[in-house]
Amino acid sequence: MSYEEKEFYQRLSEKGVSRRDFMKYCGMLTATLGLSSSFIPKVAEVFAAPKQRPPVVWLQFAECTGCSEALLRTMYPWIDELLLEIISAEYHETIMAAAGHQAEEILQSAVKKYKGKFICVVEGAIATKYNGAYGKIGGKTFLEIAKEVCPKAAAVICVGTCASYGGVQAAAPNPGGYKGVGEALGIKTVNIPGCPPNPINFVGTVVNYLLLGKLPELDELGRPLFAYGKTIHDQCPRRSHFENDEFVEEFGSEEAAQGYCLYKMGCKGPDTYNNCPIAKFNDGTSFPIEAGHPCIGCSEPDFWDKMSPFFVQSE
Numbered sequence: 225m226s227y228e229e230k231e232f233y234q235r236l237s238e239k240g241v242s243r244r245d246f247m248k249y250c251g252m253l254t255a256t257l258g259l260s261s262s263f264i265p266k267v268a269e270v271f272a273a274p275k276q277r278p279p280v281v282w283l284q285f286a287e288c289t290g291c292s293e294a295l296l297r298t299m300y301p302w303i304d305e306l307l308l309e310i311i312s313a314e315y316h317e318t319i320m321a322a323a324g325h326q327a328e329e330i331l332q333s334a335v336k337k338y339k340g341k342f343i344c345v346v347e348g349a350i351a352t353k354y355n356g357a358y359g360k361i362g363g364k365t366f367l368e369i370a371k372e373v374c375p376k377a378a379a380v381i382c383v384g385t386c387a388s389y390g391g392v393q394a395a396a397p398n399p400g401g402y403k404g405v406g407e408a409l410g411i412k413t414v415n416i417p418g419c420p421p422n423p424i425n426f427v428g429t430v431v432n433y434l435l436l437g438k439l440p441e442l443d444e445l446g447r448p449l450f451a452y453g454k455t456i457h458d459q460c461p462r463r464s465h466f467e468n469d470e471f472v473e474e475f476g477s478e479e480a481a482q483g484y485c486l487y488k489m490g491c492k493g494p495d496t497y498n499n500c501p502i503a504k505f506n507d508g509t510s511f512p513i514e515a516g517h518p519c520i521g522c523s524e525p526d527f528w529d530k531m532s533p534f535f536v537q538s539e
């Protein structure tokens with residue numbers, strides 16, 4: 225083990241995180257990425273001895289900050305620090321100390337210094353009607369800021385359904401003409417949708433980039449296939465209840481076993497692509513359907529319009 229790695233594990237243990245917990249997390253991340261378990265030590269190395277720390281400029285437009293909150297708080301309490309060790313966050317409004325003009329200057333200088341090299345992470349949708357007048361920061365519209373920053377990045381990663389496809393801001397009648405970043409700017413983006421998305425899918429995308437030197441393979445909606453390749457329904461534990469003879473026996477009849485499924489309560493799992501049943505939230509504790517709530521399709525484009533009313537069966 226290198227000196228750097230020893231120091232890393234020392235720092236983790238000072239935070240009360242055992243090496244075992246850390247390896248468990250790396251195992252979960254490796255499985256989420258669809259890599260074989262032989263990659264676990266390599267994934268651990270990305271955190272423990274990073275070879276490069278890509279500069280990241282993190283923009284926030286119209287959103288609820290749930291995506292940053294999800295990423296920084298609800299998983300392992302120490303993931304924020306791990307993340308900040310493998311990336312170099314040059315600008316992030318929620319966690320930076322600077323404010324006002326000072327913050328504006330930091331953004332300008334980071335974009336100039338790392339032109340073509342930084343990863344731009346975006347949370348939130350962009351207003352496009354009336355020259356973007358529905359959303360401004362520091363006197364500039366979201367649209368202006370995004371046009372200035374995003375094309376200079378090596379890659380743009382949209383975190384959350386809002387940045388990916390517009391989210392709640394784009395719900396009808398959408399007076400501000402809100403759109404996701406890719407559509408508003410006419411550029412290709414990596415989309416990690418969900419309201420909020422599972423942090424492991426963002427961390428997985430960054431680790432994939434650092435480990436394999438490239439962004440993960442995407443579907444036609446810009447979503448990494450490792451996370452969004454299957455529907456919720458395809459992976460749902462409640463589905464197994466009506467497809468498994470043992471459960472059918474336990475419930476007394478096929479109909480009773482089917483009653484355990486939330487489809488009749490409006491579950492949109494069959495139309496929603498995401499890995500919630502496998503990755504789960506809060507350190508792998510649970511996900512909406514496991515907690516008894518139908519999936520509302522929060523990671524699909526236009527879900528506020530297409531998937532609502534949430535508690536009524538799809539046609």
Ligand code: FSX
Nearest residue numbers: 287289290291384385386
């Ligand atoms: Fe949207 Fe995220 Fe939902 Fe909120 O940044 S995906 S409203 S959880 O905060 O953008």
Ligand code: SF4
Nearest residue numbers: 457460485486491493
């Ligand atoms: Fe499918 Fe939803 Fe029923 Fe699960 S609860 S089996 S996702 S319809």
Ligand code: F3S
Nearest residue numbers: 498500519520521522
């Ligand atoms: Fe969202 Fe459905 Fe997962 S509501 S969190 S995609 S189970």
